Amino acid sequence: MFVELGHFALILALCVAIVLAVVPIAGAARGNVRWMAVARPAGRLLFALVALSFIALTWAFINNDFSLVYVANNSNSLLPLRYRITAVWGAHEGSMLLWMLVFSGWTMAVTIFSKHLPESFVARVLGVMGMISTGFLLFILFTSNPFTRQFPVPANGADLNPLLQDPGMISHPPMLYMGYVGFSVAFGFAIAALLGGRLDVVWARWSRPWTIAAWSFLTIGITLGSYWSYYELGWGGWWFWDPVENASFMPWLVGTALIHSLSATEKRGVFKNWTVLLSICAFALSLLGTFLVRSGVLTSVHAFATDPTRGVFILGFLGVVIGGSLLLYAWRAPGMAPSNRFDPVSRETMLLMNSVLLTVAMTAVLLGTIYPLIVEALNMGKLSVGPPYFNAVFIPLMIPVALAVGIGALVRWRSDDWRRLWGQLRFAFFGSIVLGVALVLMLAGGKYIMTSLGVCLAIWIIAGTLVNVRDRLRNQSGFMAGLKSLPSGFIGMSLAHIGFAVTIIGITITSQFSVEQHKRMGVGDTTQFAGYTFKMTDLRDIKGPNYKATGADVKVTDADGDAVTTLHTQKRSYDDVRGVTTTEAGIHAGVFRDLYASLGEPLGDGDWSIRLYYRPFVRWIWFGALLMMLGGIMAARDRRYRVRARQEAAALEAGQAGQAARS
Amino acid sequence: MNPKRRKLLLIVVFIVAGMGTATGLALKAFQNNLLYFFSPTQVVNGKAPDNTQFRIGGLVEKGSVKRDPDSLQVSFVLTDTAHEVKVVYDGILPDLFREGQGIVADGRLKNGKFVASQVLAKHDATYMPPEVADALKKAGVKYDYKHHRMIQ
Numbered sequence: 184m185f186v187e188l189g190h191f192a193l194i195l196a197l198c199v200a201i202v203l204a205v206v207p208i209a210g211a212a213r214g215n216v217r218w219m220a221v222a223r224p225a226g227r228l229l230f231a232l233v234a235l236s237f238i239a240l241t242w243a244f245i246n247n248d249f250s251l252v253y254v255a256n257n258s259n260s261l262l263p264l265r266y267r268i269t270a271v272w273g274a275h276e277g278s279m280l281l282w283m284l285v286f287s288g289w290t291m292a293v294t295i296f297s298k299h300l301p302e303s304f305v306a307r308v309l310g311v312m313g314m315i316s317t318g319f320l321l322f323i324l325f326t327s328n329p330f331t332r333q334f335p336v337p338a339n340g341a342d343l344n345p346l347l348q349d350p351g352m353i354s355h356p357p358m359l360y361m362g363y364v365g366f367s368v369a370f371g372f373a374i375a376a377l378l379g380g381r382l383d384v385v386w387a388r389w390s391r392p393w394t395i396a397a398w399s400f401l402t403i404g405i406t407l408g409s410y411w412s413y414y415e416l417g418w419g420g421w422w423f424w425d426p427v428e429n430a431s432f433m434p435w436l437v438g439t440a441l442i443h444s445l446s447a448t449e450k451r452g453v454f455k456n457w458t459v460l461l462s463i464c465a466f467a468l469s470l471l472g473t474f475l476v477r478s479g480v481l482t483s484v485h486a487f488a489t490d491p492t493r494g495v496f497i498l499g500f501l502g503v504v505i506g507g508s509l510l511l512y513a514w515r516a517p518g519m520a521p522s523n524r525f526d527p528v529s530r531e532t533m534l535l536m537n538s539v540l541l542t543v544a545m546t547a548v549l550l551g552t553i554y555p556l557i558v559e560a561l562n563m564g565k566l567s568v569g570p571p572y573f574n575a576v577f578i579p580l581m582i583p584v585a586l587a588v589g590i591g592a593l594v595r596w597r598s599d600d601w602r603r604l605w606g607q608l609r610f611a612f613f614g615s616i617v618l619g620v621a622l623v624l625m626l627a628g629g630k631y632i633m634t635s636l637g638v639c640l641a642i643w644i645i646a647g648t649l650v651n652v653r654d655r656l657r658n659q660s661g662f663m664a665g666l667k668s669l670p671s672g673f674i675g676m677s678l679a680h681i682g683f684a685v686t687i688i689g690i691t692i693t694s695q696f697s698v699e700q701h702k703r704m705g706v707g708d709t710t711q712f713a714g715y716t717f718k719m720t721d722l723r724d725i726k727g728p729n730y731k732a733t734g735a736d737v738k739v740t741d742a743d744g745d746a747v748t749t750l751h752t753q754k755r756s757y758d759d760v761r762g763v764t765t766t767e768a769g770i771h772a773g774v775f776r777d778l779y780a781s782l783g784e785p786l787g788d789g790d791w792s793i794r795l796y797y798r799p800f801v802r803w804i805w806f807g808a809l810l811m812m813l814g815g816i817m818a819a820r821d822r823r824y825r826v827r828a829r830q831e832a833a834a835l836e837a838g839q840a841g842q843a844a845r846s
Numbered sequence: 847m848n849p850k851r852r853k854l855l856l857i858v859v860f861i862v863a864g865m866g867t868a869t870g871l872a873l874k875a876f877q878n879n880l881l882y883f884f885s886p887t888q889v890v891n892g893k894a895p896d897n898t899q900f901r902i903g904g905l906v907e908k909g910s911v912k913r914d915p916d917s918l919q920v921s922f923v924l925t926d927t928a929h930e931v932k933v934v935y936d937g938i939l940p941d942l943f944r945e946g947q948g949i950v951a952d953g954r955l956k957n958g959k960f961v962a963s964q965v966l967a968k969h970d971a972t973y974m975p976p977e978v979a980d981a982l983k984k985a986g987v988k989y990d991y992k993h994h995r996m997i998q
Contacts, residue, residue, distance in 0.1 A: 527857045543865065543868050550872070564882060564883070565901075566881055566882045568879055569881050571879045572878070572880075583864070703916070784939055792918055792938045794938060
């Protein structure tokens with residue numbers, strides 16, 4: 184019964200979404216206050232209904248209701264409770280519902296945190312979100328309904344893909360969706376501004392905290408995904424340029440360009456059109472990412488041929504969203520207020536460079552990701568684009584980006600002087616070269632130019648950021664007091680930039696200095712590399728709740744013969760219908776290096792193949808990303824967004840009232 | 847030209863040059879890193895290139911997996927049910943590698959054997975790599991994408 188209630192709630196949600204899509208926008212266009220007032224309650228009701236429907240599906244999973252096709256395909260009565268709950272978003276239908284839940288959550292957030300915005304603007308934003316909800320709910324109900332029943336009811340379910348039976352998978356998709364979907368708010372703001380004909384500095388200030396918050400969630404979502412693949416897939420890799428990863432990385436690149444471009448628009452009133460375009464683009468890529476990953480199109484374009492409704496719907500929806508917003512853009516954007524002027528040496532130029540480079544990088548990733556799909560769809564053969572392509576294009580593009588990050592925040596708005604900058608930065612410049620080269624020499628002894636360059640660039644970013652912080656603190660009495668006086672937006676930016684540098688250090692060093700060995704080992708065998716001795720000390724059978732496993736202990740000693748750790752790795756085979764095997768890696772984590780062992784396959788005679796890795800600085804990659812996210816959260820919380828926005832909205836409404844009184 | 851204009855021109859030239867270099871790099875890297883797929887039938891018929899990296903896919907022939915007793919060397923036969931190609935590999939096979947299972951491998955041809963640099967078998971045991979399914983289809987075996995099984 185409860186399941187039917189959930190299904191019904193989803194259908195009701197569609198009705199509410201349609202009302203939300205039509206009434207408030209019409210109200211804003213005609214100046215009808217009562218119609219506009221529909222927006223907030225409708226947005227909240229939408230969230231309540233979708234949440235109810237999501238709870239109903241979760242309920243079905245908890246109670247092993249295998250009469251639902253979706254539950255039967257993705258769960259099993261032997262599955263532990265927490266994985267029965269996460270199995271809700273383990274496949275296409277449920278993850279679409281999760282998407283919708285997160286989306287309506289953001290809609291709800293807009294209804295709450297928008298008291299300082301003018302009513303007509305809020306009505307338009309929520310209206311746009313209502314339109315997107317309508318599209319998504321139609322998609323779920325007609326092509327991917329998780330509430331579809333089946334008869335006869337199977338005795339047990341097919342189980343969740345064991346790779347997804349992992350704590351990392353509990354938090355990864357929701358975080359990723361928080362980010363993806365969060366860009367819908369930026370999108371809604373941009374469209375509302377275009378509709379209202381008010382594409383100005385104020386709009387950018389309203390949009391900024393939302394965009395930065397979404398970006399922070401996306402950052403942590405991608406990081407969790409990377410970390411998950413590192414310890415769960417057993418290959419010791421943290422990024423594969425896999426289409427699934429690229430799908431989340433493209434909105435991140437454009438989102439990064441967007442938060443920077445927004446700052447220029449807000450502070451100086453420049454790049455308005457470009458910022459709107461980036462807002463549209465970030466959301467379009469988020470939609471593309473959601474569909475690419477969950478629709479099966481990546482597995483095969485032909486997956487669509489067997490289920491054409493889904494494919495046609497997706498293409499149609501993307502077409503309407505992207506085409507419609509670009510059309511609106513072409514119609515409304517040229518009439519917007521002219522830009523302010525700026526000199527070639529100025530903060531504006533640096534920010535422009537940043538968004539251009541990031542957009543180019545995104546385009547390169549997009550090309551590599553969808554080219555194989557296009558070729559296949561046109562029946563021109565089958566091919567794939569390998570990681571070397573992405574590395575060859577992406578890494579050179581990041582060099583000027585890193586250079587610009589080091590200087591960017593120090594350059595003055597509108598106009599600056601190279602000589603002044605050089606005076607401020609020359610120590611940082613030489614210091615980072617010396618320090619970077621010295622560090623790499625210390626680690627490996629020469630011959631690694633790319634590594635030196637990467638480390639130098641990272642130190643350059645950190646040095647530039649610190650120079651900037653010192654500059655800001657110059658007139659303050661004490662260091663701590665000064666730090667407290669800095670706006671949280673500035674602290675957030677500095678933190679995020681340092682995080683970027685930390686990630687660069689991690690990526691560069693781990694890519695260059697990782698050592699790995701694939702060995703055939705039995706109990707008692709040893710191997711040596713990277714200054715460590717690895718000895719397999721034990722191999723035994725293990726029985727788990729829904730799997731059988733072979734576990735191996737690998738004892739690691741350092742050059743002096745002192746014990747470092749014992750790595751425990753397992754090869755699990757799940758005794759369900761899918762017959763899946765997974766690897767549990769044994770990892771000894773450290774600030775400067777990880778030791779990693781993962782069991783391969785039995786080779787006979789009691790021997791197993793085993794992967795052993797020495798991964799220096801690998802944790803810096805995720806730690807840096809964490810700093811970026813924290814920086815984002817701090818920046819989004821900056822008081823001035825709320826205080827000034829409130830004042831401006833009040834002024835705006837007073838102005839409108841004045842106009843109305845005069846006419 | 848006044849100095850301001852010249853400065854602006856310089857910036858534009860710089861941006862255009864940068865974009866040009868980036869595009870050039872991208873296209874070159876793109877050309878070099880396209881991995882074409884060939885089925886065992888195509889390989890046997892001499893359609894696959896010599897000494898160039900490509901991707902092959904098929905079913906692992908039952909009973910064909912042979913391991914070297916002292917190292918990680920392994921060899922097996924890939925088939926699309928019409929033709930067969932012998933694959934040699936020095937490394938650890940993926941978790942889902944099994945006889946009778948569909949897999950894809952990257953590598954190049956040497957003396958009629960496919961020397962693999964990487965062997966991929968993804969997701970779960972019921973998953974069939976689309977390339978493999980397609981190759982099988984061409985060889986006369988049908989594959990049901992929706993339910994991931996072969997229709998004999």
